[in-house]
Amino acid sequence: MNASQTLKLYTTESRYEWLKTLRMPGFVLPSLLFPVVFYSFFGIIFNPSGSSSGAATYLLATYGVFGVIGPALFGFGVGLAIEREQGWLALKRISPAPAMAYFTAKTSTAMIFAALIIIELFAVAALFGKVAMATSDWLFLAAILLVGTIPFCAMGLALGSWSRGKSAPALVNLIYLPLAFLSGLWIPIQMMPAVIQELALALPPYHLAQLALKVLGKDQGYDVLLHIGYLAVFTAICLWVAQRGLKRADGQGA
Amino acid sequence: MKTLVIPVVVIAALALFFFALPSPEAGHEGAAMPGQDGEAYLIINARIFDGEKILSADSVRVADGMIEAVGSNLDTGVDLPVVDAEGATLLPGLLDTHTHVFGEARQQALQFGVTTLLDMFTDHRQLADARRERESVSQTEQADLFSAGTLITAPGGHGTEYGMDIPVLTAPEQAASLVEKLIAQGSDYIKIVYNARQAAYQAMPSITRDELQAVVSAAHRQGKLAVVHISNQISARHAVEAGADGLVHGFGDTRITPELLALLRHTDTFVIPTGAVMEGFFRRQGRVDLTRDPHLEPWLDSSQKTNLQQTLGAGDRGIDFQVFRDNTAALGEAGVDLLAGSDAPNPGTAHGASLHRELELLVEAGLSPLQALASATSVPAKRFGLTDRGMIKPGARADLLLVRGQPDTDITATRDILQIWKNGYPVPRKSRARSQYARPDIATDGLIADFEQTATKTRFGLPLEVTTDQMMGGASVATLKTIPSGTGNQALGIDTEILDGFPYPWAGVIFYPGSAPMSPVNLDGYETLQVSAKGTPGEYRLLVFIEGAMQPLQHRFTVTEHWQEYRLPLARIAGDGLGAITAIAFCAGPNTGKRHLALDNIALQ
Numbered sequence: 001m002n003a004s005q006t007l008k009l010y011t012t013e014s015r016y017e018w019l020k021t022l023r024m025p026g027f028v029l030p031s032l033l034f035p036v037v038f039y040s041f042f043g044i045i046f047n048p049s050g051s052s053s054g055a056a057t058y059l060l061a062t063y064g065v066f067g068v069i070g071p072a073l074f075g076f077g078v079g080l081a082i083e084r085e086q087g088w089l090a091l092k093r094i095s096p097a098p099a100m101a102y103f104t105a106k107t108s109t110a111m112i113f114a115a116l117i118i119i120e121l122f123a124v125a126a127l128f129g130k131v132a133m134a135t136s137d138w139l140f141l142a143a144i145l146l147v148g149t150i151p152f153c154a155m156g157l158a159l160g161s162w163s164r165g166k167s168a169p170a171l172v173n174l175i176y177l178p179l180a181f182l183s184g185l186w187i188p189i190q191m192m193p194a195v196i197q198e199l200a201l202a203l204p205p206y207h208l209a210q211l212a213l214k215v216l217g218k219d220q221g222y223d224v225l226l227h228i229g230y231l232a233v234f235t236a237i238c239l240w241v242a243q244r245g246l247k248r249a250d251g252q253g254a
Numbered sequence: 255m256k257t258l259v260i261p262v263v264v265i266a267a268l269a270l271f272f273f274a275l276p277s278p279e280a281g282h283e284g285a286a287m288p289g290q291d292g293e294a295y296l297i298i299n300a301r302i303f304d305g306e307k308i309l310s311a312d313s314v315r316v317a318d319g320m321i322e323a324v325g326s327n328l329d330t331g332v333d334l335p336v337v338d339a340e341g342a343t344l345l346p347g348l349l350d351t352h353t354h355v356f357g358e359a360r361q362q363a364l365q366f367g368v369t370t371l372l373d374m375f376t377d378h379r380q381l382a383d384a385r386r387e388r389e390s391v392s393q394t395e396q397a398d399l400f401s402a403g404t405l406i407t408a409p410g411g412h413g414t415e416y417g418m419d420i421p422v423l424t425a426p427e428q429a430a431s432l433v434e435k436l437i438a439q440g441s442d443y444i445k446i447v448y449n450a451r452q453a454a455y456q457a458m459p460s461i462t463r464d465e466l467q468a469v470v471s472a473a474h475r476q477g478k479l480a481v482v483h484i485s486n487q488i489s490a491r492h493a494v495e496a497g498a499d500g501l502v503h504g505f506g507d508t509r510i511t512p513e514l515l516a517l518l519r520h521t522d523t524f525v526i527p528t529g530a531v532m533e534g535f536f537r538r539q540g541r542v543d544l545t546r547d548p549h550l551e552p553w554l555d556s557s558q559k560t561n562l563q564q565t566l567g568a569g570d571r572g573i574d575f576q577v578f579r580d581n582t583a584a585l586g587e588a589g590v591d592l593l594a595g596s597d598a599p600n601p602g603t604a605h606g607a608s609l610h611r612e613l614e615l616l617v618e619a620g621l622s623p624l625q626a627l628a629s630a631t632s633v634p635a636k637r638f639g640l641t642d643r644g645m646i647k648p649g650a651r652a653d654l655l656l657v658r659g660q661p662d663t664d665i666t667a668t669r670d671i672l673q674i675w676k677n678g679y680p681v682p683r684k685s686r687a688r689s690q691y692a693r694p695d696i697a698t699d700g701l702i703a704d705f706e707q708t709a710t711k712t713r714f715g716l717p718l719e720v721t722t723d724q725m726m727g728g729a730s731v732a733t734l735k736t737i738p739s740g741t742g743n744q745a746l747g748i749d750t751e752i753l754d755g756f757p758y759p760w761a762g763v764i765f766y767p768g769s770a771p772m773s774p775v776n777l778d779g780y781e782t783l784q785v786s787a788k789g790t791p792g793e794y795r796l797l798v799f800i801e802g803a804m805q806p807l808q809h810r811f812t813v814t815e816h817w818q819e820y821r822l823p824l825a826r827i828a829g830d831g832l833g834a835i836t837a838i839a840f841c842a843g844p845n846t847g848k849r850h851l852a853l854d855n856i857a858l859q
Contacts, residue, residue, distance in 0.1 A: 119268075122275060132276040139272055194539070217548060 010101050017105035018112065027074060031113055035067030036120045042186060044129045056129030058188055061212035064121055064145045065205055066185040069152040071113035073172050075106055076156025081168035084160070084246075107153050114149045118142050133216070141215045148208040151231045154238035155204065161245030179205055189220070204234045287673065287680040288335035289316060292393070298329050300339035301660065305346050305632030305645035307624065308662055314344060316652040319391025319677040323648055339656055342672055346631040346646050347653030350609045351638075352502055352526045352595025355380070357802050358555070359598070359605045360396035365553045365683055366606025367674045369653035370643055372595070372634065373401035374445050374481070374502055375413060381440030391651065393679040398653075400638065402481070403441035406432055406469050408459040412447045412483065415458075415757055417726040423461050426468035433472040443479040443638070444469065445502065450489040454507065455572040467496040479638065481526075485573070490514065500524040500637065502595070504585070506532065506578025515588045524591040524637050527582045529615035534565060534602015537575040542611065545830065549669035550607045553683055557802025558604035559830035564803070565602055583620040591637060592616060594630035599804055610669045623665040652678035691776040691801075691834055694767050700780070700858035702765060705746045709734045712765060715775075718746070721764035721839050728756030730843065734763060737852060740817045745786070745854035750842040752849075760795070762841030762851070774801035774834040780858045783824040783838065789813045789851035796822050797839040800831030806839070807831070813851065824858070 021027060043059035083089050092102055122138065125131040133141075156172070163171045180186060182196060183205035189197055200206040207227040213219035288295030294317035302309040302324065313328035314321055329336060347369025353359065355373045363371055370388075381401055388398035406429075407413040409422040421432045433444055446469050449460035461469070466482070473480035474497065481500040482493035486507040491514050493501060504527035518525070533541055544550050545559045554562070586592055594616060596608035609630060616626040635644025642651045654675040659667035674681040694714045703712045710717040722730045732750045739745035750761040767775045783796065791814050797806040809827045811820055825832055842849045 119271060122271075126275050130276075132278045134277050135273055135275065138275045142272070221546075 006098075009097060010104055013097065013101040014105040014108045017109045021075065021079075021109050021113075027071075027078075031071045031074065032116060032120065035063050035070065035117050036124055038066070038186065039063035039121055040124060040128070044124070055188075056125060057131045057133070057216055058213070058218050060121060060125045060129065060131055061141060061216055061218070062185040062188070062209050064118060064141065065148065065183075065209045065212055066180050067117035067121060068114035068145045068149045069180075069205060069208070070176065071117075072110040072149045072152035073156040073159070073176050074169075075110045075113070076153050077159040077163070077172040078168045079106065080157060080160025081163045082165040085165035103157070107150070110149050110153050110156075111146060114146055115142075118145050137215050141212055144208075144212050144215065148211065148231075151204055151208070151235040151238070154235045154242070158238040158241040158245065161242040162248075179203060182206075183209060185209060204231060207231050207234075288337055289675060289678050289680050292319075292679065293335065294318075294322070295335040295337065296329050296332075297337045297339050297344060297654070297656070300342060300344040300656070301662075302344045302646055303346075303624075303627055303631075303662060304647060305635070306628055309646075314646060314654070316654075316675070316678045319652055319679075321646060321648055321650045321652050321654075324646060337656075337673070339672075342656050342658050343661055343667070344646065345627065345655045345657065345661065345668070346644050346650070347655055347674070347676065348609055348630045348668075349594070349634045349640075349644055350596050350598070350605075350612075350630070351593040351634045352528050352531075352597045353605065354597070354599060355399055355401065356599070358557075360399060362555065362558060362605040363397040363598075363609075364395060364606070364674065364676060364681055366550070366610065367655040367657075367668070367671055368397055368606045368609050369655075369674075369676055370398045370400065370640070371605075372638060373399060374483070374595075374597075375405050376401055376403070377418065378403040378436075378439040378441070385440060391677040394676055395681065397676075398643075400442045400640070401440070402443050402445035403436050403439045405445040405447055405483070406436070406461070407447040408461045408465075410459045411461065412449075412458050415726070423465050423469065426462075426464045429465065429468035429472040430475070433469065433476055433478070437476055437478065441478070443481060443499075444473040445481050445483060446470070446493075446498075447483045448489055448493055449485065450492050452488050453486045455486060457571070463492050463496070466492060470496045470498055485571070487511070487514065491517070494518055494521055494523050497521070498523060500526065500593070502526045503528050503597075504532065504578055504582050506536065506573040506575060506581060509577055510581045510584050515584060515590070518585070518590045519588055522591070524593055524633075525585055526593045526595040527578070527585070527616070527619075528595050528597045528612070529579065529582060529619070530595075530603050530608040530612040531597035531600045532573070532575060532578050533611075533615065534600065536571075536573045536578070544604065544607050544611055547607075547669065549666075549671070550610065554604060554607060555802070556830045556832070556834040557800055558599075558607065560800045560803045560807070560828070560834075561599050561601060562604045562607070563829055564805070564807070579615075579619050582616070586616070586619060586621045586625070591633055592621065592625075592629050593634045593637065594626070599802070601804060610666070613665050613668060617665045624662045626665050627661060627668075691774045693777075694775045696858060700784075702767075702856040702858065703746070704855050705736055705739075705744045705853075709736045709746050715765060715767040715769070716771065718763050718765055720761075721841070722750075722761040723756035723759045723843075726756045728759050729753040730755070730759050730761035732761040732763070732842075739786075739852075739854050743854075745852050748789075748840070748851045748853065750849050750851065752843045752846045754846060758844060759846070760797070760839075760841040760843040762794075762839055762843075763853070764837050764839040765856075766837050767835060772799070772801075772836040774836045776833045777824070777828075777835050777858065778833045780832070781823070781825045782821040782859045783856070784859050785820050785822065785840075785856045786817050786854040787811075787813050787820055787840075787852065788815060788817045790849040791815055792845075792849065794851060795841045795843070796827070797837075797841055798824065798828050798831070798835060799837040799839070800828065801834035801836050803831065806837075817852075817854070821859070 043056045183203045207230045210219045211227045297314045311325045315323040349370045350368045351372040353371045355376045384399035405413045414420050448466045470480040479499040481502050482498045484490045594612045598605040598608045613626045631644045656673040658670040661667040720732045730752045736744045737747035752759050796809040799806045
């Protein structure tokens with residue numbers, strides 16, 4: 001198989017993953033709407049500082065993180081769990097398509113969703129939140145959010161490789177929402193009790209949010225490398241857990 | 255071809271999207287702001303807080319440094335330069351009613367829209383100039399200054415610990431002559447330090463209750479306000495009963511009694527709670543780091559940042575911040591006049607910036623944002639008899655502050671400053687993020703001194719000197735000499751003896767890295783101060799002095815009888831002050847006694 005065939009295989013797989021996802025309104029609508037609705041409520045309408053754009057700017061970064069990790073967790077977590085149980089994954093693996101194509105398709109779909117959410121949030125922030133930043137900052141923030149989906153794709157993979165198809169949506173929600181809250185994605189971490197602030201240090205979304213806030217100069221002042229290092233180690237652990245999970249699934253014939 | 259069209263369109267659309275996203279307005283540096291050349295101008299479409307309330311009028315006309323007219327549609331039919339204040343609120347320039355003005359204080363305050371400082375203890379020699387300047391309407395980059403001058407206290411009492419010549423009172427009969435002396439030095443009002451004999455916390459001597467009474471009466475006879483520094487409820491009551499016009503601190507030792515509240519109301523005594531400094535000293539949880547506020551940080555210089563991040567390691571002094579805050583709330587609820595004052599530049603505060611925090615703390619204590627704004631504008635102006643400021647009204651000085659948003663609903667909007675005018679002139683705001691000080695000529699090895707030639711020779715800056723608390727009236731002594739080092743070369747030997755005299759005694763050696771004593775240098779980029787040391791076993795202190803900061807930053811290290819290499823974390827100790835270091839000292843103290851300390855190969859890394 002030459003390079004162009006490989007590429008074709010990857011893009012085809014990705015395109016159909018994308019089409020399949022689009023045909024699941026139960027995934028599409030919440031993913032695209034929740035972050036922007038939440039952000040509009042807490043960042044703009046009920047903004048405690050009235051018309052000042054400080055909170056709207058701060059929360060743009062944290063709701064951005066909230067937004068982009070959603071499709072990553074659900075796309076992988078729920079999608080994989082269901083497809084695994086249906087035997088679809090096993091079918092894929094005996095087909096000549098490389099396993100990587102399957103994961104690349106899911107990752108790229110999550111990233112396209114992330115990009116759409118970023119565009120939505122940025123538009124709302126600019127139009128209604130009076131958020132103003134240098135063009136380079138807008139771009140940099142978007143880039144961090146986009147790349148930041150990767151650790152959460154890995155996390156979704158780990159969850160999806162272990163959970164049962166039916167229970168997967170509940171499980172992911174059970175993790176996603178508290179994780180977002182405790183990481184300070186809904187309410188700025190500084191406003192949380194000290195215990196939660198310390199707990200947040202252990203949570204991956206906190207670290208992605210701090211990276212995003214660094215662009216705005218509103219982070220808590222830890223070293224960039226700490227956050228990147230944490231997320232890298234977290235990603236590696238998730239991939240390892242996922243590998244174990246998939247092996248186990250093989251053993252069960254699923 | 256078709257396969258290329260879609261990506262190209264997507265990329266183009268994305269590029270358009272990102273370039274259409276708003277960027278911050280470039281600011282006013284380029285365009286000429288009206289008033290620059292002293293010409294008359296209009297501010298239109300503003301929400302106007304006049305010092306007491308939000309007006310229905312939306313325009314202000316400024317001419318000759320004064321507010322000439324306030325009204326609606328002042329721009330119809332006239333041809334004046336215009337500032338369009340759509341979406342913004344215009345306030346009178348703010349008054350900080352409790353400050354200590356040294357060094358750059360007046361410039362620093364004005365950078366945050368504080369156009370008038372009411373000082374509560376300073377060097378009186380600056381007051382004649384200050385008086386002339388505050389009567390003028392010429393262009394200035396400084397806030398106006400009114401001051402108590404020095405203060406009246408007991409021998410050895412609070413106020414005497416700063417090494418200045420302070421009027422002390424030992425009998426009620428001296429009150430009249432001391433008050434006269436202060437007035438002759440330029441005091442606008444009289445500040446008295448008082449702590450009741452019955453108070454639980456007794457750190458320093460205080461004048462007696464009779465003496466307090468005598469000073470208040472003497473001030474009133476001279477037509478001056480008498481304001482009293484107190485730190486507990488019993489002293490507050492004595493001051494009010496003595497007829498004080500105001501208390502310059504709140505208190506947090508006990509909850510305020512209904513009787514004292516009623517008395518304060520009855521005597522119409524005002525209170526300057528100074529929550530900003532109380533928070534820095536006594537608040538354990540919920541302290542806010544103003545250096546992280548994006549609306550304040552760019553305008554803070556390194557000394558202000560250093561000061562803001564300091565705390566006074568002085569224990570709780572019997573003061574509970576929660577009780578203090580509840581008392582402030584009770585005072586506000588009872589209708590006692592509260593005045594906003596920061597007590598900058600005490601540790602934990604900074605001129606200008608801390609007044610914005612004080613406003614927030616007043617709101618936190620239950621005042622409405624409107625009342626908080628009044629506490630920094632019309633109320634202090636009225637209480638201190640300043641008729642030309644604190645209000646937006648025809649005939650008032652054009653000290654103005656334009657902020658984005660509505661500070662009468664969100665008090666923190668006072669920090670989002672769009673423009674400051676002093677005497678009608680727009681004040682240029684200077685970003686202070688970078689150190690403006692020169693870097694000393696330091697060799698690549700970073701060496702400060704190796705003592706191979708003499709005990710005091712250094713590679714840059716001034717030669718080493720002895721430093722002791724004698725400059726503050728203490729009695730400690732130190733001598734420097736060369737001694738043999740372990741490696742056959744020479745090292746510095748410091749013999750110190752800490753003696754009682756000054757409350758915070760020290761003795762040791764000091765290094766000035768600049769070209770004159772206490773002239774600041776920029777040491778950004780250096781991480782540690784390396785030094786070999788041995789001596790009488792025990793703790794010694796590295797003191798790092800920052801330009802404009804009230805007290806040096808301390809780092810303790812333990813020395814043994816044997817030579818050891820130390821890497822003292824200079825960057826961490828100095829924090830933002832690393833760009834404005836004025837001196838570095840190695841000291842013994844505060845415990846009394848004789849010690850020997852030997853140092854060698856002091857270097858920056």
